Amino acid sequence: MELTGRRVWIVGASSGIGAALAGVLDARGAHVAVSARRESALRDLAGDRMAVVPVDITDAAAVRRAAHQVVEELGGLDIVVLSAGYWKQLTEFDAESFQQHLDVNLSGMANCLEAVIPRMQAAGAGIIVGISSVAGLRGLPGAEAYGATKAAQINLLEALRVGLQPKGIDVVTVCPGFVDTEMTETNQFPMPFMVTAPVAARMIADGIEKQKARIVFPWQMEVFAQLAPLVPDRLWARLFRPKK
Ligand SMILES: NC(=O)c1ccc[n+]([C@@H]2O[C@H](COP(=O)([O-])OP(=O)(O)OC[C@H]3O[C@@H](n4cnc5c(N)ncnc54)[C@H](OP(=O)(O)O)[C@@H]3O)[C@@H](O)[C@H]2O)c1
Numbered sequence: 001m002e003l004t005g006r007r008v009w010i011v012g013a014s015s016g017i018g019a020a021l022a023g024v025l026d027a028r029g030a031h032v033a034v035s036a037r038r039e040s041a042l043r044d045l046a047g048d049r050m051a052v053v054p055v056d057i058t059d060a061a062a063v064r065r066a067a068h069q070v071v072e073e074l075g076g077l078d079i080v081v082l083s084a085g086y087w088k089q090l091t092e093f094d095a096e097s098f099q100q101h102l103d104v105n106l107s108g109m110a111n112c113l114e115a116v117i118p119r120m121q122a123a124g125a126g127i128i129v130g131i132s133s134v135a136g137l138r139g140l141p142g143a144e145a146y147g148a149t150k151a152a153q154i155n156l157l158e159a160l161r162v163g164l165q166p167k168g169i170d171v172v173t174v175c176p177g178f179v180d181t182e183m184t185e186t187n188q189f190p191m192p193f194m195v196t197a198p199v200a201a202r203m204i205a206d207g208i209e210k211q212k213a214r215i216v217f218p219w220q221m222e223v224f225a226q227l228a229p230l231v232p233d234r235l236w237a238r239l240f241r242p243k244k
Contacts, residue, residue, distance in 0.1 A: 001211050004029030007074035009067070011057060011112050012084030014041035016181030017131060020201035021081060022050060028205060033070040036084060057084050057108035067115035076123070079208070080116045082109050083131040087183050089142045098145040105149035106156075113160070120169045128164075129172040129208060130157040134221050136175065138228045141242050142189070161213060172207065173214045176200055177221030193220040 008025050012018040014036035026032050026049055033051035034042050042052045051073040055066035071077050086104035088097050109130065120126025135143050136150030154173055161171035178184060178191035179200045195203075195218050207215030216222040231239070 001209055002029075003205065003209060006030045006078040007033075007076050008079040008081065009033045009035065009053075009070045009074070009077055009116070010081045010083060011035045011055070012082065012131070013045065014038040016083075016183060016197050017176065017179055017200050017204070018081065018083035019045050020197035021083065021204055022046075024198070024201040024205045026050060030079075031074050033074055035066055035070070057111055058103045060111040060114065063111040063115045067112075067119070071119060077116060077119055077126065079127040079129065080112065081129040081131070081204075082112050084108055084112075085131065085183065087146045089187070090144050091142070093144065098148075101145040101149045105146070106152055109153060109156070117160075117164070117169070121164075121167045124168040126169045127172060127208065128157070128160065128169065129174060129204070131174045131176070131204075132157065134175045134177050134216065134225055134228075137225055138231070138236060140240055170211070170213075172212065174204055174207070175214065175216045175221070175225060176203075177216075177218055177224070193218050 003025055008030045010018050010022050010032060013022045013034035022032050022034050022045060033053055034046055035053045035055045036042060037054060037056050039052065039054040042054060046052045051070065053066045053069050055062050057063055084104060086101055090097060116128065130153055132153040133150040135147045136154045139147055157171050157173040164171060178194040180194055180196050184191060200217065203217040204215055216225045
């Protein structure tokens with residue numbers, strides 16, 4: 001599938017993977033609109049090449065208005081990339097932090113989906129790209145809240161792929177391994193096979209072009225994604241037991 005001329009809305013584009021992807025898609029000829037809360041970062045990225053539509057995705061009404069503005073500015077919408085995300089390592093189980101993950105990663109994604117699906121259904125075409133994580137494939141200590149929301153995103157996106165297929169809408173689930181972004185810069189644990197945001201963006205753009213249903217990278221994490229579900233529960237718990 002050609003990205004040239006596609007009208008793409010990237011939500012969560014003020015930094016990291018979303019910002020890098022905006023650059024890659026622009027370079028491949030797409031017409032790009034970028035959203036997140038930090039307007040100045042969006043404007044620095046966009047220059048005069050991209051539409052800038054600031055929004056907080058936890059505000060459903062604001063997301064509806066933003067989607068409307070994006071469609072006005074781009075003249076339609078072919079692809080939406082949902083990259084906005086929140087991560088905090090839990091040292092003690094903490095319901096408030098859990099809620100924050102739910103608000104951004106799940107309700108925020110749902111607000112964006114609600115704003116774009118009817119438009120794509122009316123057009124009879126569209127591609128929804130959701131950025132989940134390999135952290136959603138199995139439970140890991142410290143990622144109880146993040147991993148739970150990422151697992152839920154994987155399930156949500158799969159259900160949508162099945163249900164929206166007859167309407168001409170495809171759904172792509174992206175499961176990155178570790179990517180060097182603001183999200184990971186304060187992590188104090190080992191992050192094997194980490195890639196840069198531009199590398200991640202290229203992998204995602206390539207996967208969209210190849211019409212993949214699931215994009216997992218780097219390759220070492222793709223192997224992990226294949227093997228992790230096969231590991232018995234007790235062995236998994238032993239393998240990832242925190243050191244005292
Ligand atoms: N980095 C990794 O290792 C990694 C691995 C797997 C998956 N991921 C996933 O990849 C996605 C992008 O993360 P990243 O690594 O690129 O991190 P990042 O640089 O921190 O980017 C997160 C983006 O989400 C936006 N955002 C956060 N809360 C928002 C809200 N309430 N409303 C609108 N936008 C919001 C941020 O912009 P504002 O602050 O300006 O709103 C920013 O643009 C996330 O879904 C993350 O879970 C990351």
